[in-house]
Amino acid sequence: MLINVAETVVADGLRGLAAAHPELTVDVESRVVVRRDAPLEGRVGLVSGGGSGHEPLHAGFVGPGMLSAACPGEVFTSPVPDQMVRAAAAVDSGAGVLFIVKNYTGDVLNFDMAAELAEDEGIQVAKVLVNDDVAVTDSLYTAGRRGTGATLFVEKLAGAAAEEGRPLEQVQAIARQVNENTRSFGVALSAVTTPAKGSPTFDLPAGELELGIGIHGEPGRERRAMMTSGEIADFAVDAVLEDLQPSNPVLVLVNGMGGTPLLELYGFNAEVQRVLSQRRVAVARTLVGNYVTSLDMAGASVTLCQVDEELLRLWDAPVSTPGLRWGM
Amino acid sequence: MLINVAETVVADGLRGLAAAHPELTVDVESRVVVRRDAPLEGRVGLVSGGGSGHEPLHAGFVGPGMLSAACPGEVFTSPVPDQMVRAAAAVDSGAGVLFIVKNYTGDVLNFDMAAELAEDEGIQVAKVLVNDDVAVTDSLYTAGRRGTGATLFVEKLAGAAAEEGRPLEQVQAIARQVNENTRSFGVALSAVTTPAKGSPTFDLPAGELELGIGIHGEPGRERRAMMTSGEIADFAVDAVLEDLQPSNPVLVLVNGMGGTPLLELYGFNAEVQRVLSQRRVAVARTLVGNYVTSLDMAGASVTLCQVDEELLRLWDAPVSTPGLRWGM
Structure with missing residues (x-):
C-alpha cells in the first residue's frame, strides 16, 4: 500500500485533498470537508459521510450542485456525531440541513444522534436513508438493505434541487424519491485490503467471484467460478430488474x-447496455467509472435510477466537485 | 478480470465508451474515436493514440478543448497507421493535424508512416514526441526516454491552443514547449496483469516496490523493500527535480x-506537496487521480510541468472529455 502508517491514512488523504482542491475547506483535525462558499443564503445544506475507503464518495462529491459538506470516518468505520454537527453548523444558512445516510448500523445511529444534537443547536435537520443494494438483507453491518451506488444519485439530484433554492421538505422528498427509484447489485473479483489489516479481509480464490458483494467486502449471495463480463451483466442487471421494473428511462x-x-469497466458497460436493451429498458444517461469504491477491490456494480423529466433535468444540472463535474 | 475474452477487450471497451458518450463518434471496427463536431472549420486537429490499457488516456481525452481524435491499439501495442490516417482525415478542416506521439518504438514508426500517408492525401501533418520519464533511457520498447504523464499536459495545453484557432505551427510549438518543460517518475507496488496473459507480466514480490517503473511494467531503476508514502514522494520528486529545475510554478x-x-493517492499527494514545498517549488495547480494507467497495476507517478502565465491560462481553459472536464 502507498501509505505512511495505517493510523494516518485518513488524515493524510484529507491533507492531500486540501492541497489539490483549494475550493474546499478541509478541516483535517475535525475531519469535515465543506464547500468554501458555504453557508449559502436561503439554500438547504446537504451533509453526508461514512467510512473512508469509498473515494471519491463522499468528500469528492462536495461542491456546487452536490454536497455542501462531508464527514469521513476511519476506513470502513462510521464518522462520529461531532463531525456531523460541525458540518451541519458550517453549512446551515437557516434553511435547514439534509443528512444523507447510507444504511449501515453505525452510520444510522451516529447520524440520528447528530440530528438531535444539531436540532438542540437550533438547526433544522431532515434525513434520508439510502438502501439500494438488492443483493441481500440484514448483512454484516446492516439491518435491511445496504446503501451503495444510489448514494451518488441521491447526492447529485438532491444537490441540484438544493442549489435551485428548494425548501428542505422538497429536497428531502426528492432524495427519498431517488432512493426509492434506485437499485444496485455488485460483484467482487478480488478481496479488499484495508490499511489496518494489510492483507485481504476475506478469502476469494483466483478464478472465483462473489455475486452480490457489499462495498466493505461483506458477503453477497453466492460464489461461483469466474464468469464472463456478459454473464455478470446478465446476472447483475436481472437482479436489479427483479426489484425495480422501470416504466421510465433510467440513469445507469x-x-x-x-x-x-x-478499459474493463467500459467493456462491462457494453454488456450492461446489451442486457438493458434486451429487457426493453430505456437508458437516459450512463456514467462509467470508479465512484463508490472499496479501496483496491476488483469488481463492479450496476446501479439503475429511474427518472422522470424533472429528475433528468436535475441530473443534467451543472455540478462542480472533485469527483463529478460538468456544466461549470 | 472483468472481460469476455482477451481478443475482444478493446472492441468491448469501445462499444461501452460509445454507449456512455454519445458526444463521441466511435468507430469500433476501425478503432478510431472522434469528437462528434469534427472537423472544426479553421481549427487544427489533434490526434493521439497508443496501446490500450492506459485509460482514460487517450480515448477518454477526446472532446472540446483537448484531443480531436484518438486511435487505440491492442493492449500495450501500438495502433496501426491506417487508424491514424483515418483519424487525421476525420478531423482535418484544412488547417492541418498535430500527431501527439508517446516515445515507444512502435508508436513512433507507425505515426511516422501515417504522417507520410496523410500528407499523400493532402493533409498537413506536424508531430510532437512525448518523452518525459526521467527514470531510465533506452528501456524495453523505447529508445531514449519513455512518454508517460506529460502526455496529459501536452494534450490539454495544445488542445486548448487548437480550440482557440491557433495555426498548426503554433500548436506544435506549444506542444513541444510543454513536453520540454515536463518530467515524470513512477513507482509500482504490484505487477500488471494483461488480458492476453491472464497473470502478472512480471514478478514483484509483496513487500517490495519498483522505483522508476514504466507504464507497461517495464523495469525501472531499482527494487527496494517497501517504502512509506513520504519516502516514495521524496525519491520521485527528487528524481524529477534532478532533471527539471523549475523557475516558474508547476502543474502537478x-x-x-x-x-x-x-484515498492513498490523495495521501501520496500530501507528501508530494510537502517535498515540493521543502524544495521551494511553487505549485500552480494539482490534479490527483487515475489518468495515465497501466491496467490494474498498483503504484503512482509524479509529473511536474513548468508553466508560464500563458500555459497556465491554457490549463485553466474549458475542457469537456470523458476523463477531464471543467468549465463547460
Whole structure:
C-alpha cells in the first residue's frame, strides 16, 4: 500500500485533498470537508459521510450542485456525531440541513444522534436513508438493505434541487424519491485490503467471484467460478430488474470497486447496455467509472435510477466537485 | 478480470465508451474515436493514440478543448497507421493535424508512416514526441526516454491552443514547449496483469516496490523493500527535480497506475506537496487521480510541468472529455 502508517491514512488523504482542491475547506483535525462558499443564503445544506475507503464518495462529491459538506470516518468505520454537527453548523444558512445516510448500523445511529444534537443547536435537520443494494438483507453491518451506488444519485439530484433554492421538505422528498427509484447489485473479483489489516479481509480464490458483494467486502449471495463480463451483466442487471421494473428511462451507473481497470469497466458497460436493451429498458444517461469504491477491490456494480423529466433535468444540472463535474 | 475474452477487450471497451458518450463518434471496427463536431472549420486537429490499457488516456481525452481524435491499439501495442490516417482525415478542416506521439518504438514508426500517408492525401501533418520519464533511457520498447504523464499536459495545453484557432505551427510549438518543460517518475507496488496473459507480466514480490517503473511494467531503476508514502514522494520528486529545475510554478499530476485507491493517492499527494514545498517549488495547480494507467497495476507517478502565465491560462481553459472536464 502507498501509505505512511495505517493510523494516518485518513488524515493524510484529507491533507492531500486540501492541497489539490483549494475550493474546499478541509478541516483535517475535525475531519469535515465543506464547500468554501458555504453557508449559502436561503439554500438547504446537504451533509453526508461514512467510512473512508469509498473515494471519491463522499468528500469528492462536495461542491456546487452536490454536497455542501462531508464527514469521513476511519476506513470502513462510521464518522462520529461531532463531525456531523460541525458540518451541519458550517453549512446551515437557516434553511435547514439534509443528512444523507447510507444504511449501515453505525452510520444510522451516529447520524440520528447528530440530528438531535444539531436540532438542540437550533438547526433544522431532515434525513434520508439510502438502501439500494438488492443483493441481500440484514448483512454484516446492516439491518435491511445496504446503501451503495444510489448514494451518488441521491447526492447529485438532491444537490441540484438544493442549489435551485428548494425548501428542505422538497429536497428531502426528492432524495427519498431517488432512493426509492434506485437499485444496485455488485460483484467482487478480488478481496479488499484495508490499511489496518494489510492483507485481504476475506478469502476469494483466483478464478472465483462473489455475486452480490457489499462495498466493505461483506458477503453477497453466492460464489461461483469466474464468469464472463456478459454473464455478470446478465446476472447483475436481472437482479436489479427483479426489484425495480422501470416504466421510465433510467440513469445507469457502471461503477468500479477500485481495482478494476477502466478499459474493463467500459467493456462491462457494453454488456450492461446489451442486457438493458434486451429487457426493453430505456437508458437516459450512463456514467462509467470508479465512484463508490472499496479501496483496491476488483469488481463492479450496476446501479439503475429511474427518472422522470424533472429528475433528468436535475441530473443534467451543472455540478462542480472533485469527483463529478460538468456544466461549470 | 472483468472481460469476455482477451481478443475482444478493446472492441468491448469501445462499444461501452460509445454507449456512455454519445458526444463521441466511435468507430469500433476501425478503432478510431472522434469528437462528434469534427472537423472544426479553421481549427487544427489533434490526434493521439497508443496501446490500450492506459485509460482514460487517450480515448477518454477526446472532446472540446483537448484531443480531436484518438486511435487505440491492442493492449500495450501500438495502433496501426491506417487508424491514424483515418483519424487525421476525420478531423482535418484544412488547417492541418498535430500527431501527439508517446516515445515507444512502435508508436513512433507507425505515426511516422501515417504522417507520410496523410500528407499523400493532402493533409498537413506536424508531430510532437512525448518523452518525459526521467527514470531510465533506452528501456524495453523505447529508445531514449519513455512518454508517460506529460502526455496529459501536452494534450490539454495544445488542445486548448487548437480550440482557440491557433495555426498548426503554433500548436506544435506549444506542444513541444510543454513536453520540454515536463518530467515524470513512477513507482509500482504490484505487477500488471494483461488480458492476453491472464497473470502478472512480471514478478514483484509483496513487500517490495519498483522505483522508476514504466507504464507497461517495464523495469525501472531499482527494487527496494517497501517504502512509506513520504519516502516514495521524496525519491520521485527528487528524481524529477534532478532533471527539471523549475523557475516558474508547476502543474502537478499525482497519477495512479490503476490499482491504487484514490484515498492513498490523495495521501501520496500530501507528501508530494510537502517535498515540493521543502524544495521551494511553487505549485500552480494539482490534479490527483487515475489518468495515465497501466491496467490494474498498483503504484503512482509524479509529473511536474513548468508553466508560464500563458500555459497556465491554457490549463485553466474549458475542457469537456470523458476523463477531464471543467468549465463547460
